[in-house]
Amino acid sequence: MTEWAAADGYTIGRLLVTRGLAALYLVAFLAALLQFRALIGTRGLLPVPDFVAARSFKSSPSVFHFRYSDRLFAALAVVGVLLAGFTLVGVTERLPLPACMAVWFGMWALYLSIVNVGQVWYSFGWESLLLEAGVLAIFLGNADVAPPFLVLILIRWVLFRVEFGAGLIKMRGDPCWRDLTCLYYHHETQPMPGPLSRFFHLLPRPLHRVEVAGNHVTQLVVPFGLFLPQPAAGLAAAVMILTQLWLVASGNFAWLNWITIVLALSVVPDEFYGRIVTVNADYAPTPLPFTVAVVALTVLTAALSYRPVRNLASRRQAMNASFNQWHFVNAYGAFGSITRTRHEVIVEGTADRVETPATEWREYEFKGKPGDVRRRPRQYAPYHLRLDWLMWFAAISRDYAASWFPRFVYKLLENDRKTLKLLRHNPFPEAPPARIRARVFRYRYATRSEHRATGAWWVREPVADFMMPLSLSDLRMS
Structure with missing residues (x-):
């Protein structure tokens, strides 16, 4: 040269x-x-x-x-x-x-x-x-x-x-x-x-x-x-x-x-x-x-x-864009907008086919995204937990999850082994749940005094339903 x-x-x-x-x-x-x-x-x-x-x-x-x-x-x-x-x-x-x-x-x-x-x-x-x-x-x-x-x-x-x-x-x-x-x-x-x-x-x-x-x-x-x-x-x-x-x-x-x-x-x-x-x-x-x-x-x-x-x-700058299918010489950017409150979609299942006051809903725990308030967030990067990231977008808008969330729920109702490997915890190890629901919770970090008193890293409260309880037959008919 x-x-x-x-x-x-x-x-x-x-x-x-x-x-x-x-x-x-x-x-x-x-x-x-x-x-x-x-x-x-x-x-x-x-x-x-x-x-x-x-x-x-x-x-x-x-x-x-x-x-x-x-x-x-x-x-x-x-x-x-x-x-x-x-x-x-x-x-x-x-x-x-x-x-x-x-x-x-x-x-x-x-x-x-x-x-x-x-x-x-x-x-x-x-x-x-x-x-x-x-x-x-x-x-x-x-x-x-x-x-x-x-x-x-x-x-x-x-x-x-x-x-x-x-x-x-x-x-x-x-x-x-x-x-x-x-x-x-x-x-x-x-x-x-x-x-x-x-x-x-x-x-x-x-x-x-x-x-x-x-x-x-x-x-x-x-x-x-x-x-x-x-x-x-x-x-x-x-x-x-x-x-x-x-x-x-x-x-x-x-x-x-x-x-x-x-x-x-x-x-x-x-x-x-x-x-x-x-x-x-x-x-x-x-x-x-x-x-x-x-x-x-x-x-x-x-x-x-x-x-x-x-x-x-451009005043209409794209945050991340590939201008060719080879992903070469791209546009980059991150966090052009910031969310002010944290919402999480919490997925739960029950063994009961008919809901009663005594129905127990068990929570599915993900590997990286917040769930259990007493569980400290883990370090995963540079490894990428793709499902966890998409769950964050789902909490912002149902539209982000429209293409895959119903099928995800279907897999949970089947106790699909491959899908469950993406999660940290399966609350139904013996038999699949009868129904699945999803709720939106508002999360915030526990203050120092709250953490000392309870050991919790997060404080959360329910905000809305993300998905009403569904069974396998409900999803097959939809």
Whole structure:
């Protein structure tokens, strides 16, 4: 590779990016393997065969358009896990350059095939972000070639869109971002709180305003520093990393924060890492075809950036959008609006076919979303509990759950083993319930005095019915 196109001073940064992305692909494939049967399998809540029958390959490229079975899906997910695992432990970077690129292409293509048939379960911005980062990883090279300077710049362009897009969507969205009060509510009302979220929520309100102001600086000012000479670019990346670690501690956002951290590590030069580890950068000449491929990727990215840039400039900015079916060069953003109160859909079953004053309703407990008020929220990110996240949207509006919630209830009434694996607790282990109902509760964090007195992390009260009691026969007739 010609001298202008090489970046010898980013050996450790490239290593951290490739290993970090491999770890996140491993998590993504593992989550797909463990959850797909209940969500999108042949007998799942939104079966893939039904989806591909109504869509063309052109609109949603996926190997599953040619053939689908649960066994094939599981096999491809296992292949993805293995490819990511080999890359994580350093095998892939030691392969010849074409083979290294083929492994990364394989991970991207397999995950693209999953995302493009995943429907609402895979409708989050971090899916597109992982795919876009995966495309760039194909062109980061192996251990024998210097990190391509142009690809490192493209990674910074991704980081810019992630941070600046999120900052703009906030300033254009909920007024509480402009008056610095959004964090009065967000730690309590976010989709899936973590073990420290209550601590963050109970911080003094002036500190919450400082948090919001700091977020605006990080997302609206700091991203421009990524394109300045060192050490300014590295310092900008370091600020982003620290901010993302704060978000990691305050909630569960799948791998959104972690992939942003991983990409930002590529901006920090070897001069910094050299104070911690030994940097050995002895590269062979880079093949001309690889240089041509990198330049072609850069030109393609520049051309595809038109719509994301136009989106950034638009007053009707889309929060997360893929402008092509390959999920490459996307628009990003998060939490343009903040909910002020937390509602949870609580699903309950009973063994009684006829309700009486003595009827006992037993609650289904989910793995991540709030339910039992005495259960402290758990840390799951970067692992993604897809059903739990969609239950948060369901509590906002029934419309978000219209396509899958009735089938979910049907599966519970059958005591479907695959569906129950998505839950933490099945209150009917011996025999399925006769009827299922769902109610909406208002949740808030327990105050310090309430927690000391009761041991509860939450305080809740019923608000409304989400679904009246239904039996299997009711759902069959509907």
